[in-house]
Amino acid sequence: MSQSLGRALQILKSLGEGERSLDQLATELGVHKTTVLRLLRTMEAERFVRRDAQHRYRLGSQLFALADVAREQHVVRQVAAPHLRELNQKTGQTVHLAAWENGEVIYVDKLDSVRSVRMYSQVGVPAALHCTAVGKVLLAAQPKRQREAVLATLDYKVYTPNTITDADRLRDELQVTKERGWAQDKAEHESFINCIGAPLSDSTGRVVGAVSLSVPDVLLNYDQVLELLPELLATAEAISADYN
Amino acid sequence: MSQSLGRALQILKSLGEGERSLDQLATELGVHKTTVLRLLRTMEAERFVRRDAQHRYRLGSQLFALADVAREQHVVRQVAAPHLRELNQKTGQTVHLAAWENGEVIYVDKLDSVRSVRMYSQVGVPAALHCTAVGKVLLAAQPKRQREAVLATLDYKVYTPNTITDADRLRDELQVTKERGWAQDKAEHESFINCIGAPLSDSTGRVVGAVSLSVPDVLLNYDQVLELLPELLATAEAISADYN
DNA sequence: AATGAGCGTTGCGTATTTTGCAATCCCAAC
């Protein structure tokens, strides 16, 4: 594994949180300024970062170009997009699309509620596995080995009083999820927000992603959210069907 | 300048053009497979790239997250966005926002024509300096040293019969551009597309970006495009005013 | 089922590359 590259990627992620000065970055990484400077220079040359007149660094425009492509390259996202929009319009609720990527569950697309209630999730960022509908769906779909490995290493961070906090309870929950074909999140990640999620499969039956609906309980209580289940499952079906 | 990082960035750019296999990448870079593999692995660990079941590599979701931020961090873009939308709606034509970045002119934002006539430009990608309205505007605004340096090293690639192909003619054109305060592109970059562009200045008068309108001549001939000039200049004014 | 081709992957020694230090430079403020 490449050290300098690793550091460079850390720099990019740090710049993602806001602009930084040279030795701000050096301090964060715990390396010498010189090192950071040279990494920044190579990235600047390729427009991955840019530097303003006061020598503050920000992300560069090359990332725009790549990111747009990255989105399009996400096959799941491409296929799912129109169906998600439909689901979003029909229900008026926040819709998430997530995919299993490298041992994590990543939000790949998000359509906000028409009521524009703020939600913490963000496209490109990993979802918690033990307390989100998409996380449960995708974790439940993993082969046993992998699933158990994850169960053993999860940190079971407590987000709300409802958060599942140990491997045994989560294992049971995944079992249920798998059997009935959809997952719930009863205010386990964000208080006052309930979610339901369903898996997307390719033609071989392999699960390639998950869709979810998130509804703040000021709008609908949990039972009312369950009434949206048919819509959700229909959407998941439709996407899976399109996905050849 | 960091070699391994440089190669990694090349890989990312290459993946931007489509998915690649390991030694496809190795061949492109002219290095050993092993080298590429390790770079890919570090990038995969940070989700800058991902790998499907058939070991083909694509851009990863970390880029989504970063790029969204990068866009927001572009101050010019942030300030300009609403004004661009207005200009786009009023004129119905394609609007571009570009900024000077590291010796190049980069498209930072783009709003398509309502007629959705295809244009080649893409956000995050450099614009040609000698044959685009934004290129001329921003080049004309550079200090003389820099401007002459660029004039001397440009490749004056010929895109259409109207493309300016030598430094002397371009120098004259820049002079005109600077004096009248806006630039034209009479089918110099794409045949049948005329553009006009105007500079954006901060409070000190320093030019920080450029806006342009692009119109295919099946819609409007050049003189009709000139009738949009007041709108364009008003937009540029408004953005500059907002940009404190 | 056996063979082989085409990839991806790993261990390892070498040498290139990267790193941190210290000195220098630049610019801005006093």
Next chain:
DNA sequence: GTTGGGATTGCAAAATACGCAACGCTCATT
């Protein structure tokens, strides 16, 4: 003009990345 903070460069030491060659894996072909 001087001072100070930050950026920058040259250099030598050392860690790191590199390519090689061997190994493994998967898939297709016989």
